[in-house]
Amino acid sequence: MKNIYKKVACVLALGLTLASCEDYLNDVPKGAKSPETLADYEAFLRDEYNTRLDILGANHVLNDQFVTAASLTSNRLYNANYMWDENADRIALKVSDESYYYTAYSGISAFNLIIENALSTTKATEQEQRVVWAQAKIMRAMNFFYVTNFYADTYAASTAATKLSVPLITSANINAPSKQVTIQEMYDFILNDIKEALPYLPKVSQTALHPNLGAGYAFYSRVYLQMSNYTEALKYADLALAENNKLFDWVAFYEANKAIIDVPNSYTTAVSPMGYNNVENYMFRHGSSRSLGREPSIPVERAARFETGDLRLKSRWKIRTVGADTYYYSILSGMYNFGGLTTVEVYLIKAECLARDNKISEALAILNAIRKTRILPASYQDIATTDKTTALNAIFKTKNNEFVQALIPYADARRLNAEGVYKVSFNKVVNGTTYTLKSDSHLWTSPFPQGATQNPGNGTLTQNVAK
Template sequence: MKQLLYILSAMTVISTTACRKYVEIPAENVRELKYTRDYQALLNNSFAQLEKSYFYPLFASDEVWTADGAVWQNNLNIIAANSYCWLPKFFNEQQEDQDWADLYKSMYIVNTVATEVMGSIDGTDAGKRKAYAEALVHRAFLYYTLVNIYAKQYDAATAATDPGVPVLLSTDLFASLSRASVAKVYDQIMNDLQEALPELPNLPEVNTTPSKAAVFSMMARVYLNKREFADAGRFADSALKLKNSLIDLNAYVSATYPTKNNDPEIIYSKAIQSFVASLPLRDETLNLFDSTVDLRFSLFTRFGTQVGAANFVNRGYFKHRLVNQGIYTGPGVPEMMLIKAESEARAGNTANAITILNTLRKKRYTPAGYYDLAAATPQEALVHVINERRRELMGTGMRWFDQRRLQKDPGYNFVKTVSRPFKGTIYTLEPGSPRYVFAIADKYIKLNPEIEQNPR
């Protein structure tokens, strides 16, 4: 039965004796989906499910690190610890991968809307088309996230044959779970975004709702990852024409930081909703900041003794504790500016790239401590852009995805061999390692053998 609870039916992928099964987990206090508003309610229940993004890439990124946090290390749950150590596999044969499960649960919800809402009753045609378009944008985000966790980094030379992830476009319980190629997953992402675009408003009523600005920002991310930098810059610019507001951090030195629906920088709200009590930061990350004048350092980091259970000594990420609404991972104005700046730098437009960076930085520094960046060459400008990404997107897990894509720029040394201690053992991750692609949990492959495992 089609079911609705303003907390949502869920779907996970496991098997029966025929080696496959979708398990639909019904919610309590349900009623049949019938009205257009029912389907819109599924989409609007964002915090329960659709706003979720990922969790484990946060710990895999090279910016998380502590040598003196024995308590932090001991308190880390086993799967987060496995991702922190880049182990070949994070899960045993009985364990769920919560990222995979949550993303495909969300997929079931948006596919329910996408396949059924146009046949719903008691709603306008415009309302149905809008709900359908919103479902497609959510689906595009889900596949973008999945393919960048569980598949190789997009490479034009190999994307047509590199295994991606299973692509499910309906609620058919017997659809193929074979992994579509990376290229096909990216094609599906772009198809969904392009189809959704005409039916959406320029800006959303609330930041969790898809809009044209959200579509353009997701397109910018897609093209950045494909290394089609001119298109990435073009769509970032399209998003910025619709929304370009920046927070001046000077206003929040002694004031309450805005929550997500009041945050003028958020274009499309997605978040790490699993509670992260404390996140120690690597010295290399912290040393990128002018610590006395860059307000991102003073507002968004704290010593471990000032964070939560005070279980490490070095500084850790603190921004998520200012509003306690998760760690924001969706596209925002600063990210679009950085994508535009990277596009300009890679096109040889040094002055344009630096101007964009300085516009952003003026809102991040104390007035007395601010200074303009300068670059003599496009190469120098690109280094400034990547460093600014590390400062601006710190603590969001997005560094992990940058580590993957920036290995295609070996001449810049953007991605280095990383080693870090954990409970007396040193773990190392080298550029080009297959561990930059997460393993698919053994449980899913054992029960659904058509799902191919990634090389370990």
């Protein structure tokens, strides 16, 4: 973990124009700036690179992101995840592929720095200090949730107190001790961070990058859903929707842009509506990329899992063949909220909670209200059923398509597989060979990178998966 902090310290130093990475708070070079004011610390929350959440490995396992034949040949780790190779030793292959781990912990260190110092900063009222402190708490909790749901088993009440999760680090000091806590301890910590932050979160935040009260409630709901605590998940979903309940109208977007979208063999279209100011956003966070441009392509098999007439597919990707590869190529440009929190996620959490409580008609009313803003009217039909399993599977399908290339489908699949009732598995045929991702595959948990296990800093780190 020591190497993590050296990298983190450099990132933080760059953000504050400091020259020293070893003691950037105590040894300020001449002409450099040491963080003192609240604005100095709040600037870390605006650092879009340091606050992104990289989930490339999860996208590969789910096949939510297309990987070219050339990349599969040259990158054995990509091949292991994307082709569901149960025999591959991903631990041996995880030498340099460490971006998710270090990006997440770099963010955690920045948030720790804010939490440690925000309440004693200058040029701010106590209320202003508390707002930034609370926002850092939410973002730190989000990072811990992400790494826990990538590098550790999913939460299960029967095993959470004994299975290990990830290192819990609460100081920005590069020599701070770390402890690989249990899954239960990590979730308790995450929930406590949210609880402490909620009283101080503003109803309207400074920018789309800053958590507001709706974001706090929405994240609370997400965490409780992952713990299969549907009562609390529903409670906080309702509170979040009381703060913001807007849905973006993909039908209207398509109608306004179809003259460009529907041009055959054209892959240049409108600006993505999924950016900072989308009406569904509680808060915006980048995913695996923060560049202004196109979304990653998706496999043909993945595109087939969208509903007929789904304008999220039709408006965002178009089938294309380049050399030996055929895939759905991104046709929008812009920013994408793959790491943040949105109203549609909260609506779908609420729908699942209601369905699990056998309130099927209420759950489907929410689901269909969402689908009406996503499905071409000529293709749209209400989903109508009294069967709980049918209703839940419809909710899961819409949610997976809504959040393709975000961590949410991956976390949900792991949760459902642990529950054992609505298991998630996949099959695909490539060049005549059938490949399978089983619901109980070890591929659902990523190994820690070798750089972390071989140099854990002031702590220890045990792999959570055999290979």
